[in-house]
Structure formats: C-alpha cells, structure tokens
Amino acid sequence: MWDAIYHQIVFTAAISAAFTVIFALVLGTIAFGLKKSGKTSYSFSIQRGVLPCLFMIYLLTVLGLTLFTRSGTMGNADLHWFSSYRNAWNRFSADSWKMPLYNILMFVPLGVFLPLLHPSFNRLWKLLIWAAAMTLMIETVQLLTSTGVFEVDDLMNNFIGAWIGWGLIKTVLLLPQLYKGPDRKSIVKKIFFALLPFLIVVSLISAIFWRYHHQPYGNFENAWIYRLDLSETVFQAETALDAQESMAWVYLRVHFTPREMEIYAEKILEKLNLEIMPVLETSSDQVVLGKDGKKITVFPDGQFELELAEAALAFERQAALTLVNQLGFELKEELSVYSTASQTWVTIPFSSKANPATNGTAVLEATETLELAFFGWHVRLANRVEQVKIKSAQEAFEAVKRGEFRWNHEEEIRTLTLLEYALVYQRDTKNFYQPVWQFTVRINENTTMYLLIPAVK
Numbered sequence: 001m002w003d004a005i006y007h008q009i010v011f012t013a014a015i016s017a018a019f020t021v022i023f024a025l026v027l028g029t030i031a032f033g034l035k036k037s038g039k040t041s042y043s044f045s046i047q048r049g050v051l052p053c054l055f056m057i058y059l060l061t062v063l064g065l066t067l068f069t070r071s072g073t074m075g076n077a078d079l080h081w082f083s084s085y086r087n088a089w090n091r092f093s094a095d096s097w098k099m100p101l102y103n104i105l106m107f108v109p110l111g112v113f114l115p116l117l118h119p120s121f122n123r124l125w126k127l128l129i130w131a132a133a134m135t136l137m138i139e140t141v142q143l144l145t146s147t148g149v150f151e152v153d154d155l156m157n158n159f160i161g162a163w164i165g166w167g168l169i170k171t172v173l174l175l176p177q178l179y180k181g182p183d184r185k186s187i188v189k190k191i192f193f194a195l196l197p198f199l200i201v202v203s204l205i206s207a208i209f210w211r212y213h214h215q216p217y218g219n220f221e222n223a224w225i226y227r228l229d230l231s232e233t234v235f236q237a238e239t240a241l242d243a244q245e246s247m248a249w250v251y252l253r254v255h256f257t258p259r260e261m262e263i264y265a266e267k268i269l270e271k272l273n274l275e276i277m278p279v280l281e282t283s284s285d286q287v288v289l290g291k292d293g294k295k296i297t298v299f300p301d302g303q304f305e306l307e308l309a310e311a312a313l314a315f316e317r318q319a320a321l322t323l324v325n326q327l328g329f330e331l332k333e334e335l336s337v338y339s340t341a342s343q344t345w346v347t348i349p350f351s352s353k354a355n356p357a358t359n360g361t362a363v364l365e366a367t368e369t370l371e372l373a374f375f376g377w378h379v380r381l382a383n384r385v386e387q388v389k390i391k392s393a394q395e396a397f398e399a400v401k402r403g404e405f406r407w408n409h410e411e412e413i414r415t416l417t418l419l420e421y422a423l424v425y426q427r428d429t430k431n432f433y434q435p436v437w438q439f440t441v442r443i444n445e446n447t448t449m450y451l452l453i454p455a456v457k
Helices: 002-037 046-068 083-091 098-106 108-117 124-145 152-180 184-214 258-271 317-326 393-401
Strands: 234-237 246-253 279-282 287-291 294-298 304-307 336-339 343-351 359-367 371-380 382-390 415-427 432-443 447-454
Touching: 046 108, 046 124, 083 098, 083 152, 098 108, 098 152, 108 124, 108 152, 124 152, 152 184, 246 415, 258 279, 258 287, 258 294, 258 304, 317 343, 382 432, 393 415, 393 432, 393 447, 415 447
Parallel strands: 234 415
Antiparallel strands: 246 382, 246 432, 279 287, 287 294, 294 304, 304 371, 336 343, 343 359, 359 371, 415 432, 432 447
16 A cells, blocks of 8 residues: 555655756746846846755645545544544554555645745744645535545645645754853753654654554454534433353464464365375465365465365265364354355354354355365364453443444434343454444444444453
8 A cells, every 4th residue: 555655755746856857947038038138137047946846846746645536435524632642542553544654745845845945934924824724625525526525634735734844944954053052951942842743753752553563453444434413312221231250262363384384284185084285385375285186275364275176075064064063163043055057155154162253154165966076164263362351231331322423324313222232252453352242233224234233350
C-alpha cells in the first residue's frame, strides 16, 4: 500500500512539475519581453523564481492527490474526533497508520514554504489561518464532489502538519543565531517552542506503538470507533444474561516452519492411511509431498490440499465424515453436497470441542465413480496460551448499552432486543484467538445482527 501511495505521489508531482515548468517558461518569456521593452523596472532572476515554482509544484501535487486523481464514489462526512486514530489502533498495521500520518506529512511543506515566500507568515497565527482555510477548502470540495470523506481528523492532521513545518523552518533559521547571537538562552527557548508540536506528535506516536507492543494480546479490527448515542434507545431481552465471571483460554494461531509443515503432512497421510510421500518442494510458504500422481500441499497456517490418483479412496457421505473424524475433528453443522454430471463436491464445516479456537471447512471432490480426487482442508489451527478471567455476559452487554459497537446505517436505533448470546473466539491483530461475547440482537424490529464484545477483563 505504501508503494502505491509513493508511486501516486511521484506521478502527480511529475505532472505538477511539468505544468509548473511550462508556466514558468511562459511567464519568464513575458517578463523578459517587458524588461527588454522598458515597460517594467522590476528585476527578474532565476533565484527569485525557484521558490515560487517549487511551491506551485507542491500545491498542484496536493490538489492532484486530494481532488483530481479520485473518482466520485464517496461524499460522506465523519465528524467524530480521533475516529481515524481509533480505527488505526483497532487494525494496527503499517497500512492502518498510513492515512493519519500521511495527512500530517502532506501539510508539513506548506508550513515550510509560506514563511520563506512572505515575511508575514513568520507569525504563526497567520500561517495557521491560511493552513486551516486550505484544508477546509479541500475537505469541502471532496464532500461536494464525492471524491472523498469530509473528516474533522483530516482538518486536525493537516493543521498539525503545517504547524510542524513552520516550527522546522523557524528552527533552521534560528540555528545560526544560536552560535552568533549573545542571547543564547532566548534562542534556545524559541527553538524549543518552535519544535514543540513536532516533539509532541513524535512522543504520542511512540507511546501508542510502545503500548501496543507491550500489551499481551492484539486488537480487534471490528471494534467500535466512536460511541453511539443510545440515550433514547429502548433495550429488551428475550433471554436472561449470566452475571457469573469465569475463566477461558486464549489461543495463538499456528505458524509452521518448513520442517514442521513436512512433519504435519506426514501425520495427515498416516491418519488417512496413505503412504508417506517424498518432499518435492519446500519453502517458507508451503511444503509439497508427492508420488505417483498423488500430492499433498501444506501451508504454514495448517491448511492443506490433498490431490489423489484416480482410484485412491472410496467416497460416500459417511466416508467424508470419517475423514474429518480421523483428523481429530467433528461435524459442526450439516454438510452440503453439490453435484454435476461428472463431479460431486462436499463441504464439511468442522470444529474441535477440545480447542474451540480451531475450526474450518473441508472441501472434498469425488469423481463420477465416487472416488475421492481432491481433499481441501481449510482450517485455522491454534495452540493454547493461557487461561484468563473473562467478563460475565451481563457485564459485556453493558458495553452494548454504552453504544460501543459499529452501526453502519443512518437510521437511528430506537429499539434493541437481545435474542441470544454465546462465547466465541475471534482472531486479533497479533494472531491470538481471544474469547468474545457474541450477542445476537434485533434492531428496530427489522435488522438482525451479531455484536462482538471483547470478553477478556
């Protein structure tokens, strides 16, 4: 994703630079003609024109990235402060943090250019008014033309970026005075206050990353971003909520090494009473064993694909269930069968009582003579990590009443009825499977949905 943004910035900047060069050449030719004809006494120079040209390239690049290179598919408004930061925290990856940081960095050059172009922008308040007007114009045009989302976070981030840029250029201009001027203490104080926004932003981002990497488990991508106002909502329940706290296991998703994938493949073949096959290919992404038209491919997360010769295993409904049982799992719900003239496909959802975080789907393909030709094992394997204390269902449902869930509809929530609930497992951003309370609710008598509330205290 960062590569895509980089290429888009380079392409837009190149177009902006080409336009600016053409504009500068035309303007320079006109100025040269006026100077020669004696119609102006203004002194033109290449040095005097470079900075405005660079600023024009920057402005055109910003406008191109925010307005001219987007299609009209959005046009919404997000007026919730810090929602972009909470969304980035929930998803927590390099990709999730790109937009808040990108919006800060995009306006840093603005804070650098303006004081160099005109001395009035040495006053911070004038620069911030100009920056606020520019970002407000961009966000408003995005909203009206449906080329983006009007976000108050974008206004804030652009504003901070311009402030940081102003502080950086002020620091560069003050540094020579630090060594030549008599009042060094005053200069140091000015430099400190100029750099203060930059230092605050760096400190806050560092604190966020430090906290994430030092917390035991990850975050949930679908966690709430802002609290819904449910002060007028009527809550009802068709089932009683358990108020008893309890303990539950946290699991960690399996990630096999190449050697572990090879051992895993051999165990699968043994459980299915098939001959152990030699290794044909090994890498960090997959290990392949095969012989005489049969092949098994194993992936780091425990999934595998087994391709068999024409007459390998007899196939029938019970045989399909037996295959799942042989691998240590059981049917989770009714299997489904899809048949064509030459093939039969069977999908078997399975789970493990001993390990509720491990489940998946087996997909089997049989030939017209009812011989198994392909066995696809789409599973998530996880190992126990530790037992943790979890909230009671009643305590977790209080988070629902506080509006701590996502509701992607404009319709106001008038009624919310609890239908049933269960403790399930969900993968977090560190590949742990944590227990979460899954509440099945009916909203406004016409929408049924699941609300997932973290259970770990």
